[in-house]
Amino acid sequence: MQxxxxxxxxxxxxxxPLPARTAPLTTSVLGLVLAEDIASDLDMPPFDKAMxxxxxxxxxxxxNGQAELVIIEEIPAGRTPTRAVGAGQASRIxxxxxxxQGADAVVxxxxxxxxxxxxxxxxxxxxxxxxNILDRAKEMRVGEIVLRAGTRLRPQEFGLLAAVxxxxxxxxxAPRVAILSTxxxxxxxxxxxxxxxxxxxxxxxxxxQTARAGADPQFLGIARDExxxxxxLITEGLxxxxxxxxxGVSAGKLDLVPGILEELGVRALFHKxxxxxxxxxxxxxLFGRDPMGSAGLETSQTLVFGLPGNPVSSMxxxxxxxxxxxxxxxxxxxxxxxxxxxxxxxxPYRTDRPTYHPARLSWCDDAGWAVEPTAWFGSPDLRGLxxxxxxxxxxxxxxxxxxxxxxxxxxxxxxx
Amino acid sequence: MQxxxxxxxxxxxxxxPLPARTAPLTTSVLGLVLAEDIASDLDMPPFDKAMxxxxxxxxxxxxNGQAELVIIEEIPAGRTPTRAVGAGQASRIxxxxxxxQGADAVVxxxxxxxxxxxxxxxxxxxxxxxxNILDRAKEMRVGEIVLRAGTRLRPQEFGLLAAVxxxxxxxxxAPRVAILSTxxxxxxxxxxxxxxxxxxxxxxxxxxQTARAGADPQFLGIARDExxxxxxLITEGLxxxxxxxxxGVSAGKLDLVPGILEELGVRALFHKxxxxxxxxxxxxxLFGRDPMGSAGLETSQTLVFGLPGNPVSSMxxxxxxxxxxxxxxxxxxxxxxxxxxxxxxxxPYRTDRPTYHPARLSWCDDAGWAVEPTAWFGSPDLRGLxxxxxxxxxxxxxxxxxxxxxxxxxxxxxxx
Numbered sequence: 001m002q003x004x005x006x007x008x009x010x011x012x013x014x015x016x017p018l019p020a021r022t023a024p025l026t027t028s029v030l031g032l033v034l035a036e037d038i039a040s041d042l043d044m045p046p047f048d049k050a051m052x053x054x055x056x057x058x059x060x061x062x063x064n065g066q067a068e069l070v071i072i073e074e075i076p077a078g079r080t081p082t083r084a085v086g087a088g089q090a091s092r093i094x095x096x097x098x099x100x101q102g103a104d105a106v107v108x109x110x111x112x113x114x115x116x117x118x119x120x121x122x123x124x125x126x127x128x129x130x131x132n133i134l135d136r137a138k139e140m141r142v143g144e145i146v147l148r149a150g151t152r153l154r155p156q157e158f159g160l161l162a163a164v165x166x167x168x169x170x171x172x173x174a175p176r177v178a179i180l181s182t183x184x185x186x187x188x189x190x191x192x193x194x195x196x197x198x199x200x201x202x203x204x205x206x207x208x209q210t211a212r213a214g215a216d217p218q219f220l221g222i223a224r225d226e227x228x229x230x231x232x233l234i235t236e237g238l239x240x241x242x243x244x245x246x247x248g249v250s251a252g253k254l255d256l257v258p259g260i261l262e263e264l265g266v267r268a269l270f271h272k273x274x275x276x277x278x279x280x281x282x283x284x285x286l287f288g289r290d291p292m293g294s295a296g297l298e299t300s301q302t303l304v305f306g307l308p309g310n311p312v313s314s315m316x317x318x319x320x321x322x323x324x325x326x327x328x329x330x331x332x333x334x335x336x337x338x339x340x341x342x343x344x345x346x347x348p349y350r351t352d353r354p355t356y357h358p359a360r361l362s363w364c365d366d367a368g369w370a371v372e373p374t375a376w377f378g379s380p381d382l383r384g385l386x387x388x389x390x391x392x393x394x395x396x397x398x399x400x401x402x403x404x405x406x407x408x409x410x411x412x413x414x415x416x
Numbered sequence: 417m418q419x420x421x422x423x424x425x426x427x428x429x430x431x432x433p434l435p436a437r438t439a440p441l442t443t444s445v446l447g448l449v450l451a452e453d454i455a456s457d458l459d460m461p462p463f464d465k466a467m468x469x470x471x472x473x474x475x476x477x478x479x480n481g482q483a484e485l486v487i488i489e490e491i492p493a494g495r496t497p498t499r500a501v502g503a504g505q506a507s508r509i510x511x512x513x514x515x516x517q518g519a520d521a522v523v524x525x526x527x528x529x530x531x532x533x534x535x536x537x538x539x540x541x542x543x544x545x546x547x548n549i550l551d552r553a554k555e556m557r558v559g560e561i562v563l564r565a566g567t568r569l570r571p572q573e574f575g576l577l578a579a580v581x582x583x584x585x586x587x588x589x590a591p592r593v594a595i596l597s598t599x600x601x602x603x604x605x606x607x608x609x610x611x612x613x614x615x616x617x618x619x620x621x622x623x624x625q626t627a628r629a630g631a632d633p634q635f636l637g638i639a640r641d642e643x644x645x646x647x648x649l650i651t652e653g654l655x656x657x658x659x660x661x662x663x664g665v666s667a668g669k670l671d672l673v674p675g676i677l678e679e680l681g682v683r684a685l686f687h688k689x690x691x692x693x694x695x696x697x698x699x700x701x702l703f704g705r706d707p708m709g710s711a712g713l714e715t716s717q718t719l720v721f722g723l724p725g726n727p728v729s730s731m732x733x734x735x736x737x738x739x740x741x742x743x744x745x746x747x748x749x750x751x752x753x754x755x756x757x758x759x760x761x762x763x764p765y766r767t768d769r770p771t772y773h774p775a776r777l778s779w780c781d782d783a784g785w786a787v788e789p790t791a792w793f794g795s796p797d798l799r800g801l802x803x804x805x806x807x808x809x810x811x812x813x814x815x816x817x818x819x820x821x822x823x824x825x826x827x828x829x830x831x832x
Contacts, residue, residue, distance in 0.1 A: 025620065027623055027624055027626075027627035027633060030624050030627055030628060041608070042608070042609070044614075045614065045796070046609060046611070046613075046614070047611065047612070049796075051794075051796070076600065076601075076641070077599055077600065077601035077612070078599060078600030078601030078602075078612050078613060078641075079600070079601075079612055080611045080612045095725070096599070096601055096614065096725065097601070097612065098611065098612050134794075134796055138793065139796065139797060139798065139799050140799055146799060146802075147802065151802070153624075154624070154628075154805075154829065155621045155622075155624035155625040155628060155731065156621065156727075156731065156798065156801035156802055156804075157802060158617075158620040158621050158623070158624040159617040159618065159620060159621035159727050159731075159798050159801070160617070160798055160799060160801075160802060161605075161620070162605035162615055162616060162617040162619070162620040162621070163605075163614075163615050163617040163727075163798060164615075165605055165606065165607075165608065165615065166605065167605055167606050183493055183494060183512070184492065184493065184494035184495070185492075185493040185494025185495075185512055185513070186494070189577075189578035189579075189581055189582065189583055190581065190583050191581075192457070192458070192581065193458070193462060195462070195463065195496045195514065196463070196493070196494050196495055196496045196513065196514050197494060198461070198462070198512065198579075199578055199579050199580075199581060200578060201574075201575040201576070201578040201579040202575065203578070204441065204574040204575060204577070204578040205571045205572065205574050205575035205578070206571075207443055207574070208443055208446050208569075208570070208571035208574040208575075209571040210443075211443035211446055212446060212570075212571060217443060225492070225494075309511070309512065310511075311575050311579075315571065315572065315575075339781060340781050365755060365756050365784075368781075368784065369781075377554065378467070378550075379467075380461070380465075380467065380550055380555065381555060382555065382572065382575050382576055382579060383555050383556055383562055383576060385572035385575070385576075386562075386563065386567070386572055386573060386576060388572075389570075413570065414830045
């Protein structure tokens with residue numbers, strides 16, 4: 001049986017970034033990783049530019065910052081100056097407009113008084129050459145790399161890509177994740193369960209976890225405990241980047257999934273992990289040939305996770321193994337990982353395997369991370385997850401954890 | 417001129433949760449707030465349930481945990497037991513299946529050895545009544561409230577809602593946010609700018625910021641500096657919950673926006689904030705009549721933000737004012753707000769207004785938050801935002817901030 005750390009290492013060894021794709025730069029690529037270097041197609045700004053509304057003038061015309069100048073033109077943003085500013089002259093200019101020839105500074109409008117006869121009185125003792133002028137190409141030069149492959153696409157990167165004329169880019173795509181619930185006892189949420197049946201709560205939960213991780217969930221439905229039906233749905237799931245099977249992977253007599261996976265070419269790399277809840281966690285890989293055809297090199301084609309049917313086991317299994325895998329497929333660092341937190345009250349606990357116990361993690365600017373285990377009666381207790389926002393890791397054995405002790409906590413949320 | 421804190425208070429006074437709507441429980445409602453109490457429609461589990469694969473039996477049959485029992489039935493998950501377990505009998509049972517009448521414990525399969533003649537030898541010294549049985553209604557009773565209005569929809573809430581049969585729920589909807597870029601000098605990213613023109617980088621950036629905040633961005637295009645065109649697009653934008661205008665709100669001669677907003681019934685509540693970058697920030701409200709018709713009570717119908725055209729001013733203005741407003745419309749607490757962080761190196765800085773300077777914020781389990789200002793030459797410097805993930809707040813005046821000083825930092829990202 002693997003430890004959690006060993007199991008995670010096996011997962012990450014098999015989760016390499018997906019092939020890059022060209023995508024339109026809509027909000028659907030927010031948070032994805034850029035897969036190409038981006039060069040500017042222009043100087044930015046493309047011209048010497050006014051940074052204030054005011055008057056473009058020649059500093060040499062001023063005495064102690066003062067002068068009366070003749071207004072020769074008005075230059076709104078988006079227009080091109082038509083006249084050079086000569087001695088004793090000024091052009092009214094708007095923020096963002098190109099500086100006219102001859103001018104070497106912009107005096108802000110608040111320091112100017114317009115007079116009759118197309119004249120302006122200027123009073124700006126701080127005037128100096130280049131005042132309120134943004135020089136051409138100060139931000140970037142044509143041909144210069146402004147974003148490197150590997151950069152994550154945040155709002156400012158959207159702005160930069162637009163500034164250099166990009167409406168599409170090569171990105172590491174969001175993994176397509178098939179989610180398949182299994183078991184004759186499982187019915188859709190819209191159905192009132194008959195005796196012996198339970199509603200499929202893991203399907204919606206896994207879809208939400210997948211979406212929260214930035215990947216693209218595709219629910220395949222509920223497979224009956226029947227080889228033909230299972231095989232057909234698993235085959236469908238193996239066409240995606242990741243297949244998550246909910247239920248059907250423990251050692252029970254009717255758990256058909258492991259056999260069918262093997263038959264379909266999935267190599268199981270582990271099927272038990274020393275943890276609670278959720279010991280029976282299967283991880284396997286469907287290998288394919290390198291699409292570039294390089295000498296039959298094997299590449300992982302679909303990652304397969306078999307998660308236990310109990311809801312808390314399922315949630316923990318996803319956060320410990322699936323989420324880091326999805327991040328690796330997207331070329332993101334593993335995250336969220338563990339933080340050390342201070343226990344807020346005594347918590348005696350006995351367990352035979354390291355236990356991921358639902359907990360409330362909070363942050364305080366003075367004291368750092370604090371954690372309090374929440375009420376929970378075991379892996380079927382889905383309701384016990386609602387007051388929780390993390391899992392505190394309790395070591396195996398019989399311990400009285402004391403208030404003030406530091407314990408590792410698995411973060412699963414990244415909200416403020 | 418308002419301080420940032422005063423301005424934010426004015427914004428939040430006018431940003432009340434939107435009317436609730438019924439929505440299907442797809443991943444598009446992930447992160448939204450529930451607007452109704454949710455009651456269970458059944459006992460959960462609906463029957464005494466096996467928590468392990470093994471044998472259901474009567475503890476009174478065991479001596480020191482041992483016995484040889486006759487196997488009378490096999491109960492897979494999803495099936496109903498047909499026979500009561502009598503003295504000397506046991507039924508093979510799968511995880512999740514209903515406990516047959518007569519049985520009072522489940523002994524796990526690993527402690528059982530099946531013999532010839534439909535018999536099983538059991539050896540489980542820890543056997544006691546209710547072992548490995550999850551009692552009916554242990555998790556929830558029919559009619560019990562399992563989620564309260566105000567709960568945020570995370571993966572575990574998706575699971576719970578499915579468990580109680582919900583496929584839709586009343587939620588606080590994501591605000592619809594119209595984004596309107598303004599200015600004759602602005603061209604779409606796909607166009608190579610002519611002399612005096614610049615590409616619309618704020619439009620894509622604001623759309624990405626809106627999406628990151630969990631709201632629904634709708635880009636209306638670029639309005640020319642022409643009253644008819646502006647009026648028609650602003651009128652369109654005022655049909656949404658929020659209208660963001662990019663550019664066109666400073667005091668320049670061609671800045672037509674404030675006049676048109678007033679004409680269309682938008683009441684400006686502030687138009688300047690003591691901050692850098694981004695002093696000219698307009699906030700206004702289009703009031704409407706209460707849709708419930710209660711005596712002409714005014715309700716805010718559309719929140720209007722006019723952000724400066726410079727990209728960094730635009731980004732800071734959004735994060736300081738628009739994002740908290742969007743969160744309030746969604747009934748979420750303000751967040752992200754400020755954290756105190758330790759400056760990692762000396763940083764002399766002179767400014768005449770509190771300045772939100774691009775910075776790199778990092779977290780270390782030992783030392784807490786650390787912040788380092790990033791290279792930046794002012795509000796047009798969009799490229800300077802790419803190495804940054806936060807804004808350090810530098811006070812007005814001439815200061816030498818020392819390594820080790822604590823400074824407030826505006827968090828804008830919530831990634832691990």
